[in-house]
Amino acid sequence: xxxxxxxxxxxxxxxxxxxxxxxxxxxxxxxxxxxxxxxxxxxxxxxxxxxxxxxxxxxxxxxxxxxxxxxxxxxxxxxxxxxxxxxxxxxxxxxxxxxxxxxxxxxxxxxxxxxxxxxxxxxxxxxxxxxxxxxxxxxxxxxxxxxxxxxxxxxxxxxxxxxxxxxxxxxxxxxxxxxxxxxxxxxxxxxxxxxxxxxxxxxxxxxxxxxxxxxxxxxxxxxxxxxxxxxxxxxxxxxxxxxxxxxxxxxxxxxxxxxxxxxxxxxxxxxxxxxxxxxxxxxxxxxxxxxxxxxxxxxxxxxxxxxxxxxxxxxxxxxxxxxxxxxxxxxxxxxxxxxxxxxxxxxxxxxxxxxxxxxxxxxxxxxxxxxxxxxxxxxx
Ligand code: PLP
Numbered sequence: 001x002x003x004x005x006x007x008x009x010x011x012x013x014x015x016x017x018x019x020x021x022x023x024x025x026x027x028x029x030x031x032x033x034x035x036x037x038x039x040x041x042x043x044x045x046x047x048x049x050x051x052x053x054x055x056x057x058x059x060x061x062x063x064x065x066x067x068x069x070x071x072x073x074x075x076x077x078x079x080x081x082x083x084x085x086x087x088x089x090x091x092x093x094x095x096x097x098x099x100x101x102x103x104x105x106x107x108x109x110x111x112x113x114x115x116x117x118x119x120x121x122x123x124x125x126x127x128x129x130x131x132x133x134x135x136x137x138x139x140x141x142x143x144x145x146x147x148x149x150x151x152x153x154x155x156x157x158x159x160x161x162x163x164x165x166x167x168x169x170x171x172x173x174x175x176x177x178x179x180x181x182x183x184x185x186x187x188x189x190x191x192x193x194x195x196x197x198x199x200x201x202x203x204x205x206x207x208x209x210x211x212x213x214x215x216x217x218x219x220x221x222x223x224x225x226x227x228x229x230x231x232x233x234x235x236x237x238x239x240x241x242x243x244x245x246x247x248x249x250x251x252x253x254x255x256x257x258x259x260x261x262x263x264x265x266x267x268x269x270x271x272x273x274x275x276x277x278x279x280x281x282x283x284x285x286x287x288x289x290x291x292x293x294x295x296x297x298x299x300x301x302x303x304x305x306x307x308x309x310x311x312x313x314x315x316x317x318x319x320x321x322x323x324x325x326x327x328x329x330x331x332x333x334x335x336x337x338x339x340x341x342x343x344x345x346x347x348x349x350x351x352x353x354x355x356x357x358x359x360x361x362x363x364x365x366x367x368x369x370x371x372x373x374x375x376x377x378x379x380x
Contacts, residue, residue: 006068007255008069008183008184008254008255009255009256011065011068011069012065012069012251012252012253012254012255013252013253014252015028015061015065015248015251015252016061016064016065016067016068017064018061018064018065018248028057028058028061028245028248030058030241030242030245031056031057031058031241032241033049033052034051034052034053035051035052036049036050036051036055052238053233053236053238054233054238056238056241056244058241058244058245058248059077059238059239059241059244061244061248062077062239062244062245062247062248062251063075063076063077063214065248065251066183066198066200066204066214066216066251067216069183069184069251069254070183070187070188070189070196070216071183071187071189071190072189072196072216072217072218073216073217073218073219073220074216074217074220074225074229075214075215075216075217076214076215076216076228076229076232077200077212077213077214077238077239077244077247078212078213078214078215078232078237078238078239079211079212079213079237079238079239079240079243080199080201080211080212080213081179081197081198081199081200081201081202081211081212081213082107082108082111082199082213083213083237084197084198084199084213084214084215085108085111085112085177085197085213086111086115086237087213087215087228087231087232087237088144088146088175088195088197088215088224088228089112089115089116089119089121090227090228090231090235091224091227091228091231092119092121092143092144092224093143094119094120094121095120095121095122096121096122096143096144097121097122097124097140097141097142097143098112098116098121098122098123098124098142098143098144098145098146099124099126099128099134099137099138099142099144099145099146099167099170099172100112100123100124100125100126100145100146101125101126101127101128101129101146101147101148101151101156101158102125102126102127102128103127103151103154103156103352104147104148104151104152104177105148105151105152105177105179106344106347106348106351108148108177109125112146124137124142127156128145128147128156128158128163129149129151129156129157129158129290129291131159131162134158134162134163134166135166138166138167138169138170138172139170140170141170141171141172142167142170142171142172143171143172143173144167144172144173144174144175144224145163145166145167145170145172145173145174145175146175146177147160147163147174147175147176147177148176148177148178148179148180149176149177149178149180149181149186149298150180150181150284150291150295150303150304150306151180152179152180152306152334152359153282153306153308153342153344153353153357153359154282154308155180155282155283155284155289155291155304155306155307155308156290156291157284157289157290157291157292157294157295157298158291158294159294159297159298160174160176160186160188160191160192160193160298161191161192161298163176163192163193164191164192164193164194165192168192173194173195173222173224174192174193174194174195175193175194175195175196175197176188176193176195176196176197177197177198177199178196178197178198179197179198179199179202179203179334179335180202180304180305180306180334181299181304182198182203182204182254182258182304182335183196183198184254184255184258184301184302185258185262185299185301185302185303185304186298186299189216189217189218191298193218194217194218194219194222194224194225195215195216195217195222195224195225195228196215196216196217197213197214197215198213198214199212199213199335200212200213200214200247201213201333201335202333202334202335202336203254203257203258203261203305203334203335203336204247204250204251204254204335205246205247205250205251205335206250206251206253206254206257206335206336206337207246207250207336207337208333208336208337208338209246210243210246210247210250211243212239212243212244212247215228257337257364258302258305259301259302260364261302261304261305261362261363261364262285262301262302262303262304262305263302263367264305264362264363264364264365264367264370265283265285265303265304265305265306265307265360265362266283266285266302266303267367267371268307268360268362268367268370268371268374269281269283269285269286269307269309270286271371271374272307272309272374273286273288275378276312277311277312277313277321277378277379277380278309278310278311278312278378279309279310279311279312279356280309280310281307281308281309281310282307282308282309283303283307283308284299284303284304285302285303285304305334305335305361305362305363306334306335306359306360306361306362307359307360307362308344308357308358308359308360309357309358309360310354310356310357310358311356311357311358311378312356313356314355314356315345315355315356317356318343318355318356318357318358319343321358321377321378322341322343322358322377324376324377325341325373325374325377326373326376326377327339327365327369327370327373328340328341328360328370328373328374329341330342330343332347333361334359334361335361336361336363337363337364338363338365339360339361339362339363339365339370340360340361340363341358341359341360341361342358342359342361343357343358343359344357344359345357
């Protein structure tokens with residue numbers, strides 16, 4: 001049975017076959033060496049290992065898990081999701097044109113806007129969940145189209161296959177940030193994306209204790225991928241072995257965690273939508289969501305662990321609701337086993353995020369406990 005026949009649960013649980021061949025351990029050790037031996041003839045003892053900035057067995061093992069989960073030809077790990085974003089943008093030539101989904105994760109947009117000014121890259125921001133708007137932006141030639149689906153914190157969904165068609169017509173590479181989906185729910189490369197990106201800090205690791213970013217490609221001969229790989233190798237933005245090992249450990253339970261988180265998120269979104277104290281719920285699993293049909297097609301096993309809702313009331317009422325929560329932690333980030341809430345307006349006050357929006361990352365706690373916590377916090 002080839003690895004491509006294996007389901008995500010099997011790939012993840014067995015860490016894509018990583019064991020400790022030297023000791024016979026079922027779990028691989030952490031390879032800490034920053035440099036590698038040469039023999040008396042000055043030949044490398046292991047030709048694939050020269051120096052720790054370029055090569056590390058533990059990082060390779062974690063990359064192999066992601067590669068198999070993504071159905072990718074190659075995957076690379078970076079020290080954070082933003083380092084992975086930056087690696088992609090650094091591969092663009094000066095003067096390039098980028099079509100970028102607007103209203104996505106604020107950290108990405110902020111850095112990209114500043115970087116594009118510095119490098120004279122023409123940046124066209126577009127509401128990519130609107131297929132007509134994306135098609136219009138792709139009428140002129142471009143080097144790259146960047147989408148994030150579902151988007152953070154609005155949970156907008158973009159049809160990856162349609163976006164790939166438009167991007168390729170414009171001569172552009174399509175990059176998809178699928179952090180809120182994970183490869184368990186959406187394999188962007190199989191839907192036509194050229195590069196798939198994840199903040200592995202989130203659900204891939206899943207325990208709020210590792211910063212990491214992942215890039216995967218369908219076709220390693222893609223010039224942009226080659227640039228990215230050379231830049232990671234030469235400029236040194238590699239993940240540390242401790243983080244890679246922890247990430248591999250976290251990913252063993254990814255499909256299980258995602259299954260539970262999706263079920264709870266859907267149940268909570270449905271419950272919130274019917275609550276008098278809630279003005280609106282944004283979750284692709286709800287039939288009322290604009291992108292529900294697209295999500296149902298490209299997320300057949302669940303709609304993700306992230307949702308946002310609008311409290312009926314003002315900023316003070318919203319912060320009061322958040323302050324009353326006892327199980328949900330008030331903290332930034334998403335995708336961990338513990339549920340989090342965030343008041344995005346406080347983080348990005350000038351970007352149009354409503355003052356009554358609460359973003360929820362649903363963890364693996366008992367759903368009824370989470371619902372009861374929300375119920376007591378929303379009670380008038
Ligand atoms: N992409 C998305 C959708 C995110 O939510 C985040 C972080 O919140 C990032 C990228 C950046 O990842 P990191 O925090 O690992 O740098």
